[in-house]
Amino acid sequence: MSKPVIFVRQRGHVEEGDKTPHFTVVAVVGADVDFYVQHIRKSEVEEIAQHMGAQVVFMESKKHDKNESEDN
Secondary structure, rough: OOOOOEEEOOOOOOOOOOOOEEEEEEEEOOOOOOOOOEEEEEHHHHHHHHHHHEEEEEEEOOOOOOOOOOOO
């Protein structure tokens, strides 16, 4: 079995220096795990991944352009 993967991305409405969690979990592959928080800190997701032997993928957050079509 391959190593579990946790995909996270940075939240859009968080500024540098804010004391709120900056990340949200997008998906988990290869493990049966539930996250009970809406937003999570980087250190928290890294610690969870370490304990379950998972890899963390930090996805690039792209702002949605209202002029682009949904097909792109």
